[in-house]
Amino acid sequence: xxxxxxxxxxxxxxxxxxxxxxxxxxxxxxxxxxxxxxxxxxxxxxxxxxxxxxxxxxxxxxxxxxxxxxxxxxxxxxxxxxxxxxxxxxxxxxxxxxxxxxxxxxxxxxxxxxxxxxxxxxxxxxxxxxxxxxxxxxxxxxxxxxxxxxxxx
Amino acid sequence: xxxxxxxxxxxxxxxxxxxxxxxxxxxxxxxxxxxxxxxxxxxxxxxxxxxxxxxxxxxxxxxxxxxxxxxxxxxxxxxxxxxxxxxxxxxxxxxxxxxxxxxxxxxxxxxxxxxxxxxxxxxxxxxxxxxxxxxxxxxxxxxxxxxxxxxxxxxxxxxxxxxxxxxxxxxxxxxxxxxxxxxxxxxxxxxxxxxxxxxxxxxxxxxxxxxxxxxxxxxxxxxxxxxxxxxxxxxxxxxxxxxxxxxxxxxxxxxxxxxxxxxxxxxxxxxxxxxxxxxxxxxxxxxxxxxxxxxxxxxxxxxxxxxxxxxxxxxxxxxxxxxxxxxxxxxxxxxxxxxxxxxxxxxxxxxxxxxxxxxxxxxxx
Numbered sequence: 001x002x003x004x005x006x007x008x009x010x011x012x013x014x015x016x017x018x019x020x021x022x023x024x025x026x027x028x029x030x031x032x033x034x035x036x037x038x039x040x041x042x043x044x045x046x047x048x049x050x051x052x053x054x055x056x057x058x059x060x061x062x063x064x065x066x067x068x069x070x071x072x073x074x075x076x077x078x079x080x081x082x083x084x085x086x087x088x089x090x091x092x093x094x095x096x097x098x099x100x101x102x103x104x105x106x107x108x109x110x111x112x113x114x115x116x117x118x119x120x121x122x123x124x125x126x127x128x129x130x131x132x133x134x135x136x137x138x139x140x141x142x143x144x145x146x147x148x149x150x151x152x153x
Numbered sequence: 154x155x156x157x158x159x160x161x162x163x164x165x166x167x168x169x170x171x172x173x174x175x176x177x178x179x180x181x182x183x184x185x186x187x188x189x190x191x192x193x194x195x196x197x198x199x200x201x202x203x204x205x206x207x208x209x210x211x212x213x214x215x216x217x218x219x220x221x222x223x224x225x226x227x228x229x230x231x232x233x234x235x236x237x238x239x240x241x242x243x244x245x246x247x248x249x250x251x252x253x254x255x256x257x258x259x260x261x262x263x264x265x266x267x268x269x270x271x272x273x274x275x276x277x278x279x280x281x282x283x284x285x286x287x288x289x290x291x292x293x294x295x296x297x298x299x300x301x302x303x304x305x306x307x308x309x310x311x312x313x314x315x316x317x318x319x320x321x322x323x324x325x326x327x328x329x330x331x332x333x334x335x336x337x338x339x340x341x342x343x344x345x346x347x348x349x350x351x352x353x354x355x356x357x358x359x360x361x362x363x364x365x366x367x368x369x370x371x372x373x374x375x376x377x378x379x380x381x382x383x384x385x386x387x388x389x390x391x392x393x394x395x396x397x398x399x400x401x402x403x404x405x406x407x408x409x410x411x412x413x414x415x416x417x418x419x420x421x422x423x424x425x426x427x428x429x430x431x432x433x434x435x436x437x438x439x440x441x442x443x444x445x446x447x448x449x450x451x452x453x454x455x456x457x458x459x460x461x462x463x464x465x466x467x468x469x470x471x472x473x474x475x476x477x478x479x480x481x482x483x484x485x486x487x488x489x490x491x492x493x494x495x496x497x498x499x500x501x502x503x504x505x506x507x508x509x510x511x512x513x514x515x516x517x518x
Contacts, residue, residue: 019233021226021269022208028230035230112223112230 009058009073010051010083026112029080035112036079042107045072046081055088064107067091072107079109154428157186162427164190165361169199171406172206173265173369179206187217196433198362200224201269229269232262235276235302242276242303243335245291253288253305254279254327254338256345257352264369271362276303279311279340282320314351317386318344326382343383346370350397351390355469357462358397359429367397368407380414389471396422396474421479425463461486 017028025043027036038046044062055073059066070088077085154162164185170176194203204221207213213222239259246253258273265271280288288305308320315323326341340348349370353363384391395416401407403418404426463479466472466486 017230017234017237019229021229024226026226026230028234030234035227037226112226 006054007073007086007088008052008054009049009076009086011046011049012081012083016081027079027081032080034080036081037110037112039106039108039110041105042072042076042109045069045107046076049073049082064105068107072109075109079111154424154431158431159427160185161190161193162430165193165197165199165430166404168194168203168206169361169365169405172199172202173270173365176206176406178210187215191217191220193431193433194361195220195224197360197430198272199360199365201228201272202265202362202365205267205270224272225269228272229267231272232268235259235273236268238299238302239276240333240335242295242299243332243337245295246278246280246288247336249287249291251280251284251288251291252329252336252338254324254340256340256348260339260345261349261366261369264366264373271366274302277306278303279306279308279323281324282307282309311348314348314355315344317390318347341382342370342375343379346374346398347383347386347390347394350394351468354393354397354464354467357429357434357465358426359432359434359462361430364397364401364405364426368401368405371398371401371407371409371413374410378410378412380412384414387471389473390468392416392474393468400426419474421463422474425479429462429464459487459490461490 012029015030017030019026019028023040025038025046027038027046029035041062041064045058045064048058048061053061055070056066058073059069062069064072067089068091070086071091073082073086074088074090076082168179170179172179191200194200200221201224204213204218204225207218207221208225212218243253255276256279257277259276262268262271262273278288285305285307292300292303292305308315308318308323311318311323323340323344324338326344327338328341329336329338331337339345346367349363349366353360353367356363358364384394395414396418398407398409398413399416399418400422402409403423409415461469461483463483466483467474467479470482470486470489472482472485
């Protein structure tokens with residue numbers, strides 16, 4: 001953990017993919033294959049990180065409370081998005097309740113989790129080039145196996 | 154199919170109907186189980202497309218729909234990653250003199266109006282038979298991550314979907330393209346539509362995403378698309394191509410360009426596709442080699458689970474799409490599979506005996 005006083009956050013220099021989508025910022029951490037969605041307030045914090053600004057400067061730039069920014073930076077660090085995880089206090093808020101109440105200025109970092117099926121193109125991979133070879137004990141979904149090649153017909 | 158299954162299938166078709174176009178809010182039956190509907194949309198690969206259609210509706214605020222939004226976001230990220238890496242991947246192939254042909258996944262995804270609408274796990278690359286080993290070596294050299302996101306196919310491996318197209322035909326008709334300086338090819342639209350339709354039938358058409366692909370392809374056919382060329386080859390398979398196109402028109406509202414041969418969708422095909430959408434891919438039960446361990450009840454269950462779906466049975470047997478009742482086609486497919494199983498089993502045993510004999514002869518001192 002990095003010390004909190006005068007902490008200057010730095011974004012992880014490689015392995016992060018950023019995508020803007022409908023007012024939100026989506027981040028994909030390639031080494032861990034984890035994805036996150038930043039709401040507009042958290043996105044402002046993320047975009048203010050330039051490797052020179054400290055917490056209070058980021059708070060001013062993003063138009064947010066320093067305490068909230070500190071907590072957001074800690075979360076960003078824990079998500080693997082920063083070079084260091086800052087030792088900054090968490091703000092204990094019932095975020096779901098606040099969001100429901102319409103307090104959208106609270107920075108939110110949400111992990112994007114989807115079932116694997118949403119990603120896969122085909123669930124049946126035995127005997128296909130991407131999947132294991134078909135064998136007498138591991139038959140093809142189609143039932144047709146070319147054993148010499150290990151591919152399905 | 155039960156009435157609740159029928160309602161669910163109609164609700165899936167309802168949200169996907171022209172979802173890629175600005176089709177307005179969908180009509181979702183009020184009595185459909187939302188959680189199950191969402192689960193089926195995710196499993197079917199159309200969560201992003203469904204969210205795209207629903208995102209501005211009141212339904213989008215329902216917590217049950219949150220996974221659709223998450224899938225849409227996830228697709229956006231993975232698509233951006235794939236787009237970033239594709240020129241790099243192609244560049245490595247070009248460096249060893251290979252210009253691969255891209256088909257399915259990426260080449261279909263670019264037909265959709267937003268990159269998050271059509272997920273694809275890997276790049277499907279077709280290379281000449283003579284280049285296959287070199288191409289696989291290139292993939293291996295790129296490391297596990299990129300290797301896991303690309304597949305090298307040849308006309309031989311693609312023959313499971315296109316048995317009536319030769320390597321020379323596919324490559325002669327292919328179109329050259331470049332991406333950030335990297336050279337590659339895409340299938341002629343006539344071959345690609347045939348491939349995409351037959352691929353979905355081959356797998357029992359259980360994923361609604363595949364029918365959406367057909368709809369998008371049909372709507373994007375270039376002027377001068379040669380239907381005679383697309384439908385040339387095995388007449389029974391061509392029947393399947395036309396049935397898929399008709400199904401995309403009927404269920405998803407695909408606009409058919411002028412000159413598209415129109416056929417009616419066989420009732421059994423519509424029912425089978427709905428069944429697949431609702432029940433998804435049913436993974437294989439324990440191997441038939443373990444029948445003895447399963448007991449009678451388990452063995453019967455294992456055999457019953459292998460009862461082929463009518464769509465893939467029709468394509469595998471190249472049976473006509475009309476005239477013959479489907480149970481007869483399914484029965485014939487079952488017999489074919491059983492014969493194949495026995496043949497494989499015998500060959501395996503003979504091979505095993507030969508191996509044991511080699512060991513017995515004292516190869517190992």
